[in-house]
Amino acid sequence: MVPQFETARLLLLPLKLADAEQVQRIFPHWGVVEFLANHVPWPYPADGALTYYRDAALPAVERGEEWHWTLRLQSAPEQIIGAIGLFNNATNNRGFWLGVPWQRQGLMPEAVTPVTDFWFNDLGFPVLRVPKAIANHGSRRISAMSGMRVVSVEEKDYVSGRLPTEIWEITAAEWRRHRSSI
Numbered sequence: 001m002v003p004q005f006e007t008a009r010l011l012l013l014p015l016k017l018a019d020a021e022q023v024q025r026i027f028p029h030w031g032v033v034e035f036l037a038n039h040v041p042w043p044y045p046a047d048g049a050l051t052y053y054r055d056a057a058l059p060a061v062e063r064g065e066e067w068h069w070t071l072r073l074q075s076a077p078e079q080i081i082g083a084i085g086l087f088n089n090a091t092n093n094r095g096f097w098l099g100v101p102w103q104r105q106g107l108m109p110e111a112v113t114p115v116t117d118f119w120f121n122d123l124g125f126p127v128l129r130v131p132k133a134i135a136n137h138g139s140r141r142i143s144a145m146s147g148m149r150v151v152s153v154e155e156k157d158y159v160s161g162r163l164p165t166e167i168w169e170i171t172a173a174e175w176r177r178h179r180s181s182i
Contacts, residue, residue, distance in 0.1 A: 002067045005114040011077050012111060015068035020050040022080040026099035035136040038157040071111055084111050086119055093128045109142050120172040127171050131156055133163040143168040147178030
């Protein structure tokens with residue numbers, strides 16, 4: 001089950017198939033997809049969000065392998081502005097994106113906190129790992145702000161090509177210490 005979360009400015013609502021129409025309008029922009037994994041098709045097809053939700057994300061949620069939320073401002077709960085997800089995968093446990101008009105406003109760190117709490121406290125995973133393109137300064141800043149540390153450097157394929165990548169990690173104990181210090 002995917003719970004709903006509320007932060008100071010955001011609502012995180014469990015993903016549903018009906019969200020695809022709105023997402024299709026705000027997702028396919030270079031400022032959103034540039035540093036996403038290369039399994040995201042580019043150019044983005046007209047039915048990309050629907051196909052991904054119907055054929056990949058929602059079935060993975062049903063199997064208990066992934067947890068997905070849409071992000072909405074509390075002041076405009078009908079409008080999707082981005083998404084965040086958790087993945088039971090050995091090397092990539094969390095991913096997110098935010099529509100261009102809502103970037104650089106400190107919204108994603110707000111979304112990361114309850115989702116990371118859920119990963120450790122409700123799902124009981126011992127560690128959270130996320131790859132970040134070194135060129136993706138904003139995303140790396142979010143990981144640093146949330147107490148994560150770089151554990152390795154490698155190359156990975158993104159929509160924008162093959163890029164040097166840092167693997168960021170935090171353990172459940174480190175997360176709890178970080179949360180108690182803020």
